[in-house]
Amino acid sequence: MPVDPQQFLRELFATAIDAAHPQQVLEAHLPSDRSGRVIVIGAGKAAAAMAQVVERCWQGEVSGLVVTRYGHGAPCEKIEVVEAAHPVPDAAGLAVARRVLELVSDLSEQDRVIFLLSGGGSALLALPAAGITLADKQSINKALLKSGATIGEMNCVRKHLSAIKGGRLAKACWPASVYTYAISDVPGDLATVIASGPTVADPSTSAEALAILKRYAIDVPVAVRNWLQSPESETVKPGDPSLARSHFQLIARPQQSLEAAAVKARQAGFSPLILGDLEGESREVAKVHAGIARQVVLHGQPLAAPCVILSGGETTVTVRGNGRGGRNAEFLLSLTDSLKGLPGVYALAGDTDGIDGSEDNAGALMTPDSYARAAALGLSASDELDNNNGYGYFAALDGLIVTEPTRTNVNDFRAILILESPKHDA
Incomplete structure (x- = not known):
């Protein structure tokens, strides 16, 4: 030959890379009505490139904040781009996750939120649940990465240790309308697994997260064990009314x-x-x-x-x-x-x-x-x-x-x- x-x-x-690039796949999925104010948030390795597309295509007022991995940023004029660590979260990811929650925590029914999601979002949007330190999450993350656990298993644990994943971000946006546009990096393209599903219902349980940690013999700090044994650690479940205005669209998949x-x-x-x-x-x-x-x-x-x-x-x-x-x-x-x-x-x-x-x-x-x-x-x-x-x-x-x-x-x-x-x- x-x-x-x-x-x-x-x-x-x-x-293969070009077929999944935001410049090729995002615009066609954005709402047909692109007038009016929109708040853009995002997390993942494609977040900055996705934000560029929204800025280019949106006709109304655009503002927002996205987080991507160090070195994966792209110049945006209206949407702030912050870089943080992946695959083990750092203080920058923690700080931007807090800011993202603050940005969407006092919205009305008239507000629209666009959430740009891609692989890496789990580590980049890292906000530990109450009583859990960033160091706790980092040590468990490192142990999971070395253990041979699947991405689904890792994200089950991450969701239940988070204040933002497992549907909690969509709950924080309520009663605003949330439009999530996701690039899948997981086998099966499950919305609940991509970046630990911050805006979708999560059927997995805290008991399952504990079982995964036990399966891979991962040392669990006392604060983490206590949290996972508490009903408060449960994620947002299917049928929760706070997800009624949350819409999920897969725009690229393997x-x-x-x-x-x-x-x-x-x-x-x-x-x-x-x-x-x-x-x-x-x-x-x-x-x-x-x-x-x-x-x-x-x-x-x-x-x-x-x-x-x-x-x-x-x-x-x-x-x-x-x-x-x-x-x-x-x-x-x-x-x-x-x-x-x-x-x-x-x-x-x-x-x-x-x-x-x-x-x-x-x-x-x-x-x-x-x-x-x-x-x-x-x-x-x-x-x-x-x-x-x-x-x-x-x-x-x-x-x-x-x-x-x-x-x-x-x-x-x-x-x-x-x-x-x-x-x-x-």
């Missing part, structure tokens, strides 16, 4: 990005196979992908090369070592270890927000010679995997992908490009 495999994988990644990449692959002459949104331990998900790639190369199943296997979702990493690396680098390192240089197989794994975990790269690239080149440098894929050192492994191969913040987030994007013709058994 007359294609540069690495460049083509980068183009697929860029296509599937859209996978489909956009599939279209580009097909146009280039590759058969696409979309596996969808996936969860699970990064290294184990990689082994499944490796098995599919091997089946394609050896037997032409479930489709024949040339082809592209696409998947998204949010995997997890149980931290065992002291290396550097996010879940995408971990996935790719495990894939490299599993395939061991299988001819004709190239792969990219990256986070669509431009940040793999807390590193400066979006992800990495694997080529058929990655395994051998690393071995020549004295690097063992299995040893580096034991140390969770995907970043270090691919940095040594000059295989890191650095995009800078993209200002959107539909979570992980993985593409395995297979050029090799099938080798059927005799």
Whole structure:
């Protein structure tokens, strides 16, 4: 095929990101009546880019405040943009969450609030519940991130330790009308899970949050345990009248990005196979992908090369070592270890927000010679995997992908490009 495999994988990644960018997806969903006053609040890695779109499109008076991750800001004229820490919240996130609540706490039926929500909002809009300190939330957050807990489990705990999540923000806005526009970064696109659902009803319970902490053997401070055992810790439940004026609209989801990449692959002459949104331990998900790639190369199943296997979702990493690396680098390192240089197989794994975990790269690239080149440098894929050192492994191969913040987030994007013709058994 007359294609540069690495460049083509980068183009697929860029296509996936572009398909979910606020500049492409938000305007069409805004209310048709854009006159009058609107208060804009927002949280997430796409919040500043989303705020720019509202400023450009709204014809009436616009004011507000949004919070995004450090480095993910964008210049706005009427909506204040504040940057804070992610994935572990900091004092800046705490301060802006207080200000957001104050901004919407004394509104009338005539008021309209636009809430711009995207992945990362949980950590960025961090306001601990009464009696819980920021340090308590930080320690539990760090422990959850290392534990291998799913995003749904983490957000269940976060919601019940918050004064703003689990529908509480919408309750604070009552009786104003609230229009939430969300970019999904979670498998299943559940409104209750995206950034811990600040403006939607939450069916999960405090007892479930306690059970999750117990399941992962996380040390729980006394104040947190006491709070979770109190009826006050319950989130806003379905049917609560304070949510009657709250409207939720999903404007971008991982599937859209996978489909956009599939279209580009097909146009280039590759058969696409979309596996969808996936969860699970990064290294184990990689082994499944490796098995599919091997089946394609050896037997032409479930489709024949040339082809592209696409998947998204949010995997997890149980931290065992002291290396550097996010879940995408971990996935790719495990894939490299599993395939061991299988001819004709190239792969990219990256986070669509431009940040793999807390590193400066979006992800990495694997080529058929990655395994051998690393071995020549004295690097063992299995040893580096034991140390969770995907970043270090691919940095040594000059295989890191650095995009800078993209200002959107539909979570992980993985593409395995297979050029090799099938080798059927005799």
